Amino acid sequence: MIEAAARPGIRARGPRAESHPLALVRRLDWLLLATAVALVAYGLWVVAGITRFDIPGEPDYYLVRQAIAAGIGLVALIAATLVPIDLARRHWRALYGTALALMFLVFLVAETIRGSKRWIDLGFIQFQPSELGKVLFVLALAGFLVERAGRVTRWRTLLYAVGLGAAPILLVFLQPDLGTALVYAAALFSLLFFVGVRWRQLLTLIVVAVLVILSVLWFLPAAGVEVLKPYQTDRLTGLVDRDRDPSGLTWNVNQSITAVGAGGLTGRGPTEASQTRRDFLPEHATDFAFASLAEQRGFVGSSILLLLYLLVIWRGLRVITVAGDLYGAVVAGGLVFALVFQVFVNVGMTMGVAPVTGIPLPFVTVGGSSMVANLLMIGVLQGIHVRGAPARRSFP
Amino acid sequence: MSDGGYNERRSPSERFLPPDPRVREPYRLTPALALRVGVLGGVALLVFAVLFLRLWSLQVLSGDEYLNAAQNNQLRLVRVEAPRGPIVDRHGRAIVSNVAGTAVRLWIGDMPREGRHELVQRLAEVLKVPARALAREVDEGREDPLTPITVKTSVGEEQVNYLYEHQAEFPGVEIAQIYLRNYEYNTLAAHILGHVGEISPEELKRLRREGYRAGDRIGKAGIEAAFDTYLRGDDGRAQIRVDSLGNQVSDLELRREARAGYALRLTLDIRLQRAAEDALRYGIDLAHQNDNWAANGGSIVALDPRDGAVLAMASAPTYKPSIYVGRVDPKKLQPLLDEEVARRANSPGLNRALAGLYPPGSTWKPVTALAGMQEHVFSAYESLQCSPVAYYGLDRQRFQNWNPYVDRPMRLDEALAESCDTYFYEIGDRFYQRGKEGRTRMQQWARRFGFGAATGLDIGGEEEGLLPTPDWRWKTFESDWDRAWNPGDSIQLSIGQKDLLVTPLQMASFYAMLANGGDVVTPYVVSGVEQPGAKGSPRVVLRRFASPPRRDSGVDSGALSAVRDGLYLATHSASGTSSGVFANYAVPISGKTGTAEKVVPLPGYPSDHLEDQSWWCGWGPSEDAKIVVCAMIENGGHGSTAAAPAALRVFERFFGEKAPSTVLRATD
Numbered sequence A: 001m002i003e004a005a006a007r008p009g010i011r012a013r014g015p016r017a018e019s020h021p022l023a024l025v026r027r028l029d030w031l032l033l034a035t036a037v038a039l040v041a042y043g044l045w046v047v048a049g050i051t052r053f054d055i056p057g058e059p060d061y062y063l064v065r066q067a068i069a070a071g072i073g074l075v076a077l078i079a080a081t082l083v084p085i086d087l088a089r090r091h092w093r094a095l096y097g098t099a100l101a102l103m104f105l106v107f108l109v110a111e112t113i114r115g116s117k118r119w120i121d122l123g124f125i126q127f128q129p130s131e132l133g134k135v136l137f138v139l140a141l142a143g144f145l146v147e148r149a150g151r152v153t154r155w156r157t158l159l160y161a162v163g164l165g166a167a168p169i170l171l172v173f174l175q176p177d178l179g180t181a182l183v184y185a186a187a188l189f190s191l192l193f194f195v196g197v198r199w200r201q202l203l204t205l206i207v208v209a210v211l212v213i214l215s216v217l218w219f220l221p222a223a224g225v226e227v228l229k230p231y232q233t234d235r236l237t238g239l240v241d242r243d244r245d246p247s248g249l250t251w252n253v254n255q256s257i258t259a260v261g262a263g264g265l266t267g268r269g270p271t272e273a274s275q276t277r278r279d280f281l282p283e284h285a286t287d288f289a290f291a292s293l294a295e296q297r298g299f300v301g302s303s304i305l306l307l308l309y310l311l312v313i314w315r316g317l318r319v320i321t322v323a324g325d326l327y328g329a330v331v332a333g334g335l336v337f338a339l340v341f342q343v344f345v346n347v348g349m350t351m352g353v354a355p356v357t358g359i360p361l362p363f364v365t366v367g368g369s370s371m372v373a374n375l376l377m378i379g380v381l382q383g384i385h386v387r388g389a390p391a392r393r394s395f396p
Numbered sequence B: 001m002s003d004g005g006y007n008e009r010r011s012p013s014e015r016f017l018p019p020d021p022r023v024r025e026p027y028r029l030t031p032a033l034a035l036r037v038g039v040l041g042g043v044a045l046l047v048f049a050v051l052f053l054r055l056w057s058l059q060v061l062s063g064d065e066y067l068n069a070a071q072n073n074q075l076r077l078v079r080v081e082a083p084r085g086p087i088v089d090r091h092g093r094a095i096v097s098n099v100a101g102t103a104v105r106l107w108i109g110d111m112p113r114e115g116r117h118e119l120v121q122r123l124a125e126v127l128k129v130p131a132r133a134l135a136r137e138v139d140e141g142r143e144d145p146l147t148p149i150t151v152k153t154s155v156g157e158e159q160v161n162y163l164y165e166h167q168a169e170f171p172g173v174e175i176a177q178i179y180l181r182n183y184e185y186n187t188l189a190a191h192i193l194g195h196v197g198e199i200s201p202e203e204l205k206r207l208r209r210e211g212y213r214a215g216d217r218i219g220k221a222g223i224e225a226a227f228d229t230y231l232r233g234d235d236g237r238a239q240i241r242v243d244s245l246g247n248q249v250s251d252l253e254l255r256r257e258a259r260a261g262y263a264l265r266l267t268l269d270i271r272l273q274r275a276a277e278d279a280l281r282y283g284i285d286l287a288h289q290n291d292n293w294a295a296n297g298g299s300i301v302a303l304d305p306r307d308g309a310v311l312a313m314a315s316a317p318t319y320k321p322s323i324y325v326g327r328v329d330p331k332k333l334q335p336l337l338d339e340e341v342a343r344r345a346n347s348p349g350l351n352r353a354l355a356g357l358y359p360p361g362s363t364w365k366p367v368t369a370l371a372g373m374q375e376h377v378f379s380a381y382e383s384l385q386c387s388p389v390a391y392y393g394l395d396r397q398r399f400q401n402w403n404p405y406v407d408r409p410m411r412l413d414e415a416l417a418e419s420c421d422t423y424f425y426e427i428g429d430r431f432y433q434r435g436k437e438g439r440t441r442m443q444q445w446a447r448r449f450g451f452g453a454a455t456g457l458d459i460g461g462e463e464e465g466l467l468p469t470p471d472w473r474w475k476t477f478e479s480d481w482d483r484a485w486n487p488g489d490s491i492q493l494s495i496g497q498k499d500l501l502v503t504p505l506q507m508a509s510f511y512a513m514l515a516n517g518g519d520v521v522t523p524y525v526v527s528g529v530e531q532p533g534a535k536g537s538p539r540v541v542l543r544r545f546a547s548p549p550r551r552d553s554g555v556d557s558g559a560l561s562a563v564r565d566g567l568y569l570a571t572h573s574a575s576g577t578s579s580g581v582f583a584n585y586a587v588p589i590s591g592k593t594g595t596a597e598k599v600v601p602l603p604g605y606p607s608d609h610l611e612d613q614s615w616w617c618g619w620g621p622s623e624d625a626k627i628v629v630c631a632m633i634e635n636g637g638h639g640s641t642a643a644a645p646a647a648l649r650v651f652e653r654f655f656g657e658k659a660p661s662t663v664l665r666a667t668d
Helices: A002-006 A021-026 A030-050 A061-082 A085-090 A092-109 A129-147 A155-174 A178-195 A199-223 A230-238 A251-263 A289-322 A326-350 A368-386 B004-010 B031-061 B063-071 B116-127 B131-141 B157-165 B201-210 B222-226 B270-289 B330-337 B339-344 B361-374 B412-418 B421-433 B441-448 B470-476 B487-494 B504-516 B557-572 B639-655
Strands: A111-113 A116-121 B074-080 B094-106 B149-152 B173-183 B196-198 B217-219 B236-242 B253-256 B263-266 B297-303 B310-316 B384-386 B389-392 B397-400 B408-410 B526-531 B540-544 B590-599 B610-620 B627-634
Touching (some): A085 A129, A085 A326, A092 A129, A092 A155, A129 A326, A155 A178, A178 A326, A251 A326, A251 B031, A251 B063, A289 A326, A289 A368, A326 A368, A326 B031, B031 B063, B094 B116, B094 B157, B116 B131, B116 B149, B157 B173, B270 B310, B270 B627, B270 B639, B297 B639, B330 B339, B361 B441, B361 B590, B384 B412, B397 B421, B412 B421, B412 B557, B441 B487, B504 B610, B557 B590, B590 B639, B610 B639
Antiparallel strands (some): A111 A116, B074 B236, B094 B149, B263 B526, B297 B310, B297 B627, B389 B397, B526 B540, B590 B610
16 A cells, blocks of 8 residues: 555545545535435435325325335435445355355245336335345446456456346246346446446347347247247337237336326326326326426426436546545446436336336335445445545546 | 556446556546437437427417317226125125116216206206205215216116207206116014115225225125125226217127125025024014003024024114115115114114023023032032012112012922022122122123123124123222122122123023023124026025034033023023913924013103113924024014014024913013
């Protein structure tokens, strides 16, 4: 450490930098924190609108639960900020093991809801491990990659990394939760991207991934091998020819588009929003929450949400650049891209520009695990930020 | 280098920063990484640009179009109501079934903004419902335009046809097929069956987790409420296409089939139930003939003493459960819901068998006898004086016998047969003389026999009754005078008077214990859940409810048989209190009369006016009991002149054996 400390303009990083919590508070990314708080508050307001008539006589049923989850998430955020991120780098194996164990646990004890095993019933709440697993996955895989940072351009290391990532992805896929599996895959890709895998290699990976997807959707079924459940294939290919069957398979998407469009500039309000209230919109509190928001609050209300996401993404990108070490940068990169991907797929799905897969809309969708995991993600970004180099405010 | 490995781990990739093995390089942002951050930023911007453009095009550019699509020519999801499960008696005869009905609903959201009131007016005229009430409902529903108002549930064919023909004139009016509860036997077993109504906000709050939804119909009382989860099916869903006026323009397209509710099989025998209700009316008529003009209610309970199965349970006055079906007429429901009106109509909604509280009078004497023998207060072979009057306590308080013409020593069987009060006064006083602890002994045995607590009937709604104890007096009353447990308390308790209160069902279950040889049974009325098969095919039994296990009361068999002998003599010896009714009946019956004084405020009388409650409880055949009957006529006078002959009618139906003419003699 002596050489490093001697270099001017570069702070030594070590136990001393972590010592004072107050020092951390001063170096928080306040704009990121404010945006996260605004997102949570806006999300709660949206939930209040879209679930108002779900339970007659109790308009605040989901709102209260969501607010409690936000409270728990806030604790997770603070904890993630305070705990040194280096701990995660050193113990990535334990994190990876935990993530895998959670996925297996789902198979053992989860209740089957609507045909898939995603939730573990803890009695008072239902816990969806794949949401928390997302953050663990990024932290663990980044740890593996950074440990071999000098060798990631070798195909061997690259394939090892892909194999390591494939295990949890496969487990989530088998729940079956195709959407979240895709988010995991996107995060893995982003980790490889930021750890410094060559463009050529990344391109090869993309080509292989596309080939796999094509074969799963079309080639293999044509040959008589069914990998996906029929409903998954239908929903994914439904994007391609949506008008094929307006009242059948793509009914959901058409209803969703109608809901979004009907919102107009300023929205119809919770009482008049018939697509949501009459249950034309499937899963309007979860997967199709954005469509419900768009119907009730219009272009203005939806744009506010999208702009808030953009703010988070901008601050997230900035965290990558100020990160104190490669691990921080890679983790931040993985988390930010996962967020971009998740928002695009979810919002795009409601408007017919992305395939229909059931993934939650961050900070909005009714579901405690998702809320906690997203706030935990903000906490991890904050943790990287406070331990980063404040001097390096712009690109060198 | 000693920490070469660590150094290598820390260093960035070779592409970004070629590592120099001799120098520990601190991490720093490389241009390559910065480029990649820029790329991700670009991707994010691109993605959001796509989302914004799409949002703009959908909401702003073609928003009106989609709004139109959302408002008009829409698919509407409708619930396909699942038929509620039928309720059948022990032989499978349907007591409650469903009939298809036509309902007219009003969707406020689909009504034109102008001229709503004329529309409501016209609709009310066609359907013959009060226009003002309907208009008020429409006004209240304006806040919530997407929940339909049920205007009428059993609409005649003529009206339905009119509405179909003039569909265009009635925007927002929907005609739907629904199921209505049909009570095959009118008022029969009304109290046990209970009724069905729309779920209330409180119930919804409580039951939401079990899948109940607003607008669901739910059991409100009796079996309909206690077994609602079995009786209700799962609603199906269907979609229809409606035009901008809310008129249906496509056929119903099922998206999920409705599952009908399960059938419940009861332990009731519908013919015995009818006999019991007829007998109850007969008993009341008899009371009227004996100048007990205030007799206006009562209850008969028939149990199988072997397992507690309820064979019949009647309560009078009663009501038609059908008044809850369809759009209810508030006036007809008033006697059931409005307290004041109910009191004037003598509470027809009250199931007296399990929630009516009365002093048991002499039907209690077997309890006193059993407790006295168990506690060795007296013996069955001891002779005690039966006299017209007895005096107890320091102030020589006077206690009368109902029969002033008797003055001789008696043993237990005789005392029970003739229902000698002074005999039991003596036992009561002996309990009192045993001091603080002894004064609670009889009550402890009574508790073992099931008094002072709900019997555990599976449909619930039971009253616990009141078993007075010195402790209870102390806690309940304020003044020292009232708080004291005096000899009179023990003495009156021994003949089932003063503060003691029981339900007819508790009495029946106690007599079942006497009849079956000492085991306490838990009454039950639902014996199983069945899947209603297709028409004609037999039902599939899904679940049998085992009869609740018998509990040994701990009564000595000698004591029990002494009491049983006494109750046989009571119906057969020359001086037995109900021998005139049962002595000549082909099947040997054992049982006890009771004439209990209860404070009944009647118009024109002082507020502490006493009326006799007429009781008879017993079983048959005496030695191999198959049925226990307990009859109680409110304000019916003597037990032997109203309740006993009513109970005989139930035995007649059960054994299929008519009784020769009876002699009604006023006894205790």
